Amino acid sequence: xxxxxxxxxxxxxxxxxxxxxxxxxxxxxxxxxxxxxxxxxxxxxxxxxxxxxxxxxxxxxxxxxxxxxxxxxxxxxxxxxxxxxxxxxxxxxxxxxxxxxxxxxxxxxxxxxxxxxxxxxxxxxxxxxxxxxxxxxxxxxxxxxxxxxxxxxxxxxxxxxxxxxxxxxxxxxxxxxxxxxxxxxxxxxxxxxxxxxxxxxxxxxxxxxxxxxxxxxxxxxxxxxxxxxxxxxxxxxxxxxxxxxxxxxxxxxxxxxxxxxxxxxxxxxxxxxxxxxxxxxxxxxxxxxxxxxxxxxxxxxxxxxxxxxxxxxxxxxxxxxxxxxxxxxxxxxxxxxxxxxxxxxx
Ligand SMILES: *Cc1c(COP(=O)(O)O)cnc(C)c1O
Numbered sequence: 562x563x564x565x566x567x568x569x570x571x572x573x574x575x576x577x578x579x580x581x582x583x584x585x586x587x588x589x590x591x592x593x594x595x596x597x598x599x600x601x602x603x604x605x606x607x608x609x610x611x612x613x614x615x616x617x618x619x620x621x622x623x624x625x626x627x628x629x630x631x632x633x634x635x636x637x638x639x640x641x642x643x644x645x646x647x648x649x650x651x652x653x654x655x656x657x658x659x660x661x662x663x664x665x666x667x668x669x670x671x672x673x674x675x676x677x678x679x680x681x682x683x684x685x686x687x688x689x690x691x692x693x694x695x696x697x698x699x700x701x702x703x704x705x706x707x708x709x710x711x712x713x714x715x716x717x718x719x720x721x722x723x724x725x726x727x728x729x730x731x732x733x734x735x736x737x738x739x740x741x742x743x744x745x746x747x748x749x750x751x752x753x754x755x756x757x758x759x760x761x762x763x764x765x766x767x768x769x770x771x772x773x774x775x776x777x778x779x780x781x782x783x784x785x786x787x788x789x790x791x792x793x794x795x796x797x798x799x800x801x802x803x804x805x806x807x808x809x810x811x812x813x814x815x816x817x818x819x820x821x822x823x824x825x826x827x828x829x830x831x832x833x834x835x836x837x838x839x840x841x842x843x844x845x846x847x848x849x850x851x852x853x854x855x856x857x858x859x860x861x862x863x864x865x866x867x868x869x870x871x872x873x874x875x876x877x878x879x880x881x882x883x884x885x886x887x888x889x890x891x892x893x894x895x896x897x898x899x900x901x902x903x904x905x906x907x
Contacts, residue, residue: 567893567900568872572736572764572819572846572886580811581768581804590799593619594789600799604806608773611809612758613749616781618774618788619802623648623735625793626759626772628656631696633783634729634757637662639695642683644670646705649698649733660791664692672842673706675699676715677722684726697723699755700733701740705876708823708847710740713751720754729756735772739765739845742816756780762805765819765846766812767887770801815887819846822885822894829898835905846885853879855905865904871897 568574577585591597601619608617620626627649631641641657643650645667649657657663668675668683684694697719701711720730732755734740734748741748752758758775762768774784788794795801827840827848835855838848852862859875866873873883885894 564870566870566872567889567897569883569885569889569897570872570874572884575767575886575888577769577804578767578807581807584803584807585800588799588803590797592796593798594794594796598797598799598802600806601802604802604809605773607806607809608775611748612752612775614775615778616776618781618784619798619805620772620774620788621770621793621795623733623759623761623772624653624656625788625791626774627653627698627731627733628660629784629787629791629793630731630757630759630774631657631661631663632787633780634731635661635663635695638692640664640666640685640692642666642668642680642694642697644668644673644675644700644703646673646703647698647700647733648704648735649700651705663695666694670703670706672709673700673703674709674711674715675719677719680719681722684728694728696729696731698731698733700735702736702845702847704735704847705849707842707849708736708739708845709842710743710844713744713746716751717754730754731756732758734758734760736761736764736845738813739816739820742813742820743844762808765816765886766808768804768808771805816846819885819887820844822889822891823848825891826883826885826894826898830901833902833905836901848883848885849876849880851880862904866900869900869904871900
């Protein structure tokens with residue numbers, strides 16, 4: 562029997578389920594630039610309901626969602642505080658600088674998690690010849706720190722203090738439902754103090770395309786214009802929104818399975834000679850491990866894994882990331898762990 566590929570590169574690799582395909586085929590559509598696509602409108606209402614906010618906007622990607630929120634809340638020459646390993650700084654083509662004209666101000670968090678104490682030191686004094694801090698961006702879960710979760714109290718504290726200082730707070734919540742699953746909390750309650758929220762439908766929730774921005778009606782209307790400026794005004798986007806509705810309906814309730822699989826994988830990796838990982842720190846669906854002690858580079862390991870039909874991505878020269886998702890089950894994860902053990906036994 563030919564071995565199928567186990568793709569742990571990202572939770573973005575999932576294919577739309579038969580139920581999603583059906584919903585897409587049957588979606589009622591209209592021109593969303595005229596705000597006349599009933600399915601897009603329904604998706605936006607659903608997202609704003611779930612987050613108990615006034616409004617939401619469907620955008621083609623998380624990257625565009627983050628950039629749109631930055632453009633809506635900053636002016637060129639201002640600063641945005643973000644975590645140094647954050648997605649917004651490292652994986653979005655420096656769009657905040659190239660397009661929005663703002664300067665990222667990097668702060669290091671413990672396992673990617675910032676606190677008001679660390680952030681407050683990076684806030685600029687209000688002096689007319691100094692750049693001004695306009696926005697703070699938090700990432701929950703934190704991707705490159707290994708899917709780590711903000712304790713809600715810490716996120717609330719940051720928002721409260723930022724608002725007292727006249728600074729807005731954006732949430733890059735690409736995987737906010739993973740964070741909610743880990744905490745056993747409600748996303749609306751967790752995110753209620755943020756000025757803007759971006760979350761991905763296309764990751765653990767399983768949709769083929771798309772992200773949502775959530776916020777006040779006023780804010781979302783500004784974002785609608787900015788989305789158009791960026792080329793993100795889509796026409797009969799209801800075929801995509803239909804998949805998004807299924808993702809929102811069915812996705813969150815099964816994320817605990819991905820987390821259990823990630824934990825299992827992390828424990829298996831931890832017992833493999835040559836690999837360093839603190840499995841106790843794996844909270845959600847992202848597993849990052851260090852292969853330095855094996856004498857192999859991450860590229861070498863990834864090549865050997867690929868030959869054995871297991872795919873992952875490098876974080877750097879020594880670290881590898883594996884992500885669990887709805888298209889890999891416990892069997893696949895067991896096989897992946899076994900394959901890693903084989904590679905390291907050589
Ligand atoms: C994937 C991701 C994004 C961007 O989403 P795309 O849809 O790939 O543009 C933003 N932030 C984080 C933390 C992500 O993991």
